[in-house]
Amino acid sequence: MISNKQLFLQNNAQTSTSPNLLEVDRAEGIYLYDMEGKRYADLVSGFAVSNIGHRHPKVIAAIQAQLEKYLHLTVYGEFVQTPMVRFAQKLVEVLPDSLNNVYFVNSGAEATEGALKLAKKYTGRTGIISCYNSYHGSTHGALSVMGSDQFKQGFGPLLPHVQFINFNEAEDLHLITEETACVIMETLQGEAGIRVASLNYMQKLRARCTEVGALLIFDEIQVAFGRTGTLFAFEDYQIVPDILLLAKALGGGMPLGAFIANKKVMGVLKDNPILGHITTFGGHPVSCSAGLASLEVILEEELVKEVNRKGEIFRSLLVHPLIKEVRGKGLMLSIQLDSFTQVEKVSQLCKERGVIIDWFLHCETAMRIAPPLIIKEEEIHQVCAVILKALDLI
Incomplete structure (x- = not known):
């Protein structure tokens, strides 16, 4: 009889030559x-x-309760679905006032894609600045802003007008100009081997983006929800991004991502054209139920x-x-x-x-x-x- 491991190697697409x-x-x-x-x-x-942790009892209970009501109903943004509404409300409650509009997607890479589109549409600009050794996902746009040429081999051409700067080096910030739609940056660089920026650098970054009208996107896909000692890592720097990317721990073990911005900024996606960004499964009711339960556990048990x-x-x-x-x-x-x-x-x-x-x-x-x-x-x-x-x- 063929083992599951053999079937896994035979029938499932592999991401490397040496899976665990x-x-x-x-x-x-x-x-x-x-x-x-x-x-x-x-x-x-x-x-x-x-x-x-895995399978927290409150998350399991929230999933089971939602299974008794409904699963997928329609594409994102049409029906009013209680799990999505309540989770967005809770996120807005724990975030700064300017981050008050949540667009749920399925993953971190999708959050990156949505945020890049939003920044271009809102600013009318095309320039994007990212950091060397950054990681924001593996889809086409997200790969374009990954700061490593090694992982881009064979997938070009990628998005144009993308420029890279060195993380935590203030002398590079002059490259952010009036032609820059957005700067996308991990609040703490993860795949670079955990690199932490200085307070001075982050505050200069925020000031420079404000000065030239570029949107600051913080990718907190890995670091949010308490991992760095605050609920959101940007809190340590006493600044607020224009767009925040979340995923991974967002769903409490279920697939879920989000990009979050001010309602005025997010509003450009709803017309000219309508459906400027769309997802079928984003904000899935089971994922949002699990995510809300997970966030409530973090807050109620004061895990941070x-x-x-x-x-x-x-x-x-x-x-x-x-x-x-x-x-x-x-x-x-x-x-x-x-x-x-x-x-x-x-x-x-x-x-x-x-x-x-x-x-x-x-x-x-x-x-x-x-x-x-x-x-x-x-x-x-x-x-x-x-x-x-x-x-x-x-």
């Missing part, structure tokens, strides 16, 4: 369980999706309060001769090693011992540490012991 191939039977809290019942601590959170403390515990424990640096904020950290060979060996040894870690698209010499926010102090000690033992063995 862990076959998961179930997941609960911070743990995954394979088909033999072996437990793995998920230090990646499904790539920043499972901020409140403990994020920085837990991050400091990781930092205090992850001390080893092979570790060059631990970067990041809160529970979005990277462990810098010397080579991809080291990273690959440590990752494999950790997996064998029941801990899942990973590396970064644009920084393969570092390991990603981004566990669910609900991880307990004793669990941090346990997983760090595994990582340090793996480092000893390579």
